[in-house]
Amino acid sequence: MSSEYSVELKGLNKIYSNLLKEDTVALKDINLQIKPGEFISIIGPSGCGKSTLLRIIGNLDKPTSGTISYRDGADQQMGFVFQDSVLLPWKNVKQNAEFPLVIQKKQTKENEEKLDELLELAGLSEFKTALPRELSGGMKQRVSIVRALSYDAPLLLMDEPFGALDALTRDHLNEELLKIWQKTKKTVIFVTHSIEEATFLSDRVIVMSARPGQIKEVVTIDLARPRGDVTRNDPRFAEYNKYLRGIIG
Amino acid sequence: MKKKGKSAGFLRSVGEYALSIGVFIVVWWLYVGLKDVPAYILPSPPKVFKSLVEMFVKGSVYAHLWTTSYEVVLGFLIGGFLGVLFGYVFIKIDALKTMLMPYLIFLQTAPKIALVPLFVVWFGIGLVSKVVLIISMVLFPVLSGMMLGLESIPPDVRNLMKVLKATKWQVFTQVEMQYSLPALFASLKVGIVQAVIGAIVAEWMSGKQGLGYILTYASSTYDTPMLLAGIIVTIVLGIVTYQAVSVLEDRMLYWHESKKA
Ligand SMILES: Nc1ncnc2c1ncn2[C@@H]1O[C@H](COP(=O)(O)OP(=O)(O)OP(=O)(O)O)[C@@H](O)[C@H]1O
Numbered sequence: 001m002s003s004e005y006s007v008e009l010k011g012l013n014k015i016y017s018n019l020l021k022e023d024t025v026a027l028k029d030i031n032l033q034i035k036p037g038e039f040i041s042i043i044g045p046s047g048c049g050k051s052t053l054l055r056i057i058g059n060l061d062k063p064t065s066g067t068i069s070y071r072d073g074a075d076q077q078m079g080f081v082f083q084d085s086v087l088l089p090w091k092n093v094k095q096n097a098e099f100p101l102v103i104q105k106k107q108t109k110e111n112e113e114k115l116d117e118l119l120e121l122a123g124l125s126e127f128k129t130a131l132p133r134e135l136s137g138g139m140k141q142r143v144s145i146v147r148a149l150s151y152d153a154p155l156l157l158m159d160e161p162f163g164a165l166d167a168l169t170r171d172h173l174n175e176e177l178l179k180i181w182q183k184t185k186k187t188v189i190f191v192t193h194s195i196e197e198a199t200f201l202s203d204r205v206i207v208m209s210a211r212p213g214q215i216k217e218v219v220t221i222d223l224a225r226p227r228g229d230v231t232r233n234d235p236r237f238a239e240y241n242k243y244l245r246g247i248i249g
Numbered sequence: 250m251k252k253k254g255k256s257a258g259f260l261r262s263v264g265e266y267a268l269s270i271g272v273f274i275v276v277w278w279l280y281v282g283l284k285d286v287p288a289y290i291l292p293s294p295p296k297v298f299k300s301l302v303e304m305f306v307k308g309s310v311y312a313h314l315w316t317t318s319y320e321v322v323l324g325f326l327i328g329g330f331l332g333v334l335f336g337y338v339f340i341k342i343d344a345l346k347t348m349l350m351p352y353l354i355f356l357q358t359a360p361k362i363a364l365v366p367l368f369v370v371w372f373g374i375g376l377v378s379k380v381v382l383i384i385s386m387v388l389f390p391v392l393s394g395m396m397l398g399l400e401s402i403p404p405d406v407r408n409l410m411k412v413l414k415a416t417k418w419q420v421f422t423q424v425e426m427q428y429s430l431p432a433l434f435a436s437l438k439v440g441i442v443q444a445v446i447g448a449i450v451a452e453w454m455s456g457k458q459g460l461g462y463i464l465t466y467a468s469s470t471y472d473t474p475m476l477l478a479g480i481i482v483t484i485v486l487g488i489v490t491y492q493a494v495s496v497l498e499d500r501m502l503y504w505h506e507s508k509k510a
């Protein structure tokens with residue numbers, strides 16, 4: 001099914017059956033329409049079903065009921081950034097980043113040039129031949145983002161990509177991510193635990209409640225772009241954070 | 250810089266080897282000399298050395314060495330290949346694993362020596378029965394290693410391949426094989442040792458060729474120097490084949506934690 005939206009979710013439910021315990025209702029009646037080029041964050045308490053929702057959108061899991069439609073139909077190309085960078089340890093930075101191009105047989109000169117640009121943009125140009133074990137956590141995650149962008153999929157799904165990083169590195173990578181997003185015009189769905197991160201990055205923040213995982217509220221973040229240090233010092237930034245904290249409770 | 254450190258380390262370990270073997274030979278020599286042990290029980294090191302040199306100078310050993318090496322390499326390659334294949338198939342198709350695993354465990358736990366006469370009846374006293382025995386000894390450890398390796402792949406790597414819409418073949422060649430390599434090589438090292446043992450045992454029990462045959466021949470004619478020389482050649486063959494697997498491992502696992510300089 002194709003859709004005018006980048007992704008459209010209708011009446012999505014996910015129930016994990018368990019022989020020993022009661023069934024877990026991980027997602028209940030999720031309805032969501034995401035416009036092309038939008039930056040969406042999903043936030044909510046631990047175990048509320050954020051990862052489950054993202055995995056279902058990414059076709060890594062099946063909903064128990066409900067439908068998903070993508071702009072490009074069933075074979076929608078997507079990039080997925082996992083919580084751990086999942087780089088292949090025997091491949092160097094460049095080889096990891098171009099891995100999708102190899103798998104999808106898209107190693108054209110044009111794509112290779114784009115990849116070099118992305119590596120440059122992510123500040124990885126000097127580390128092209130380094131193995132993952134030689135990189136810091138932040139650098140690994142940057143490689144993993146470049147990898148997800150390398151084949152130019154219009155939809156980018158990210159599950160707490162910066163969760164394991166310190167606050168400074170995280171702020172820095174957030175700004176870089178926004179730059180890349182502004183350049184590439186992708187739709188991003190970003191799962192996070194951090195309210196500030198969600199506010200800083202997003203056009204809209206989806207707040208979920210736990211057990212059963214439902215959408216509690218959708219908050220539109222009306223802060224000017226491009227965002228940066230100025231945004232963080234804006235009193236409205238703090239207000240949004242306070243408001244979101246209030247809903248999550 | 251790195252290279253130099255490596256070769257210095259290599260020289261030192263060779264030196265340590267030589268020292269330990271040297272001490273062993275001196276003790277052996279002293280024991281034989283002081284206690285007046287008859288040569289047919291335990292010959293002195295020079296006698297064994299002489300017998301060893303004769304084997305190579307007269308050239309009698311080459312055909313046997315070749316036969317054994319050929320069996321070892323052939324059996325190891327086929328057994329290794331089958332181990333990888335079965336390991337992969339068992340992980341992918343659970344029903345096959347449930348059906349076939351009991352037989353493999355039986356084959357693994359049955360004393361191999363008891364199987365040799367059976368293999369001789371089935372496959373004759375030539376190459377085939379020996380290679381079959383070796384395969385039966387290599388197959389199981391490699392299969393276990395392959396299964397362990399495949400199970401150690403992080404789930405998100407599989408998810409990544411799914412997101413990229415990779416084919417099964419791509420998943421196998423691009424990630425499953427590499428992630429299996431550490432466990433696989435651990436089992437291949439067990440396998441190559443098993444292969445040498447298998448070859449010797451098989452030749453020892455049947456056949457007119459190979460290092461195992463030299464051992465039985467020397468033993469039945471009470472030519473103890475030749476017996477010991479044969480044992481030394483066998484041990485060297487074992488070390489060389491094991492090292493060959495080790496070197497290949499170092500090459501292919503350059504990226505692995507265990508290979509950090
Ligand atoms: N494979 C599974 N089998 C059974 N239950 C599962 C499975 N995966 C997730 N769950 C359950 O579904 C619920 C939602 O899990 P999910 O991982 O989506 O939460 P989350 O919001 O991503 O949490 P976190 O913020 O801690 O990452 C949890 O209660 C979890 O126990």
Ligand SMILES: [Mg+2]
Nearest residue numbers: 050051052159
């Ligand atoms: Mg999660």
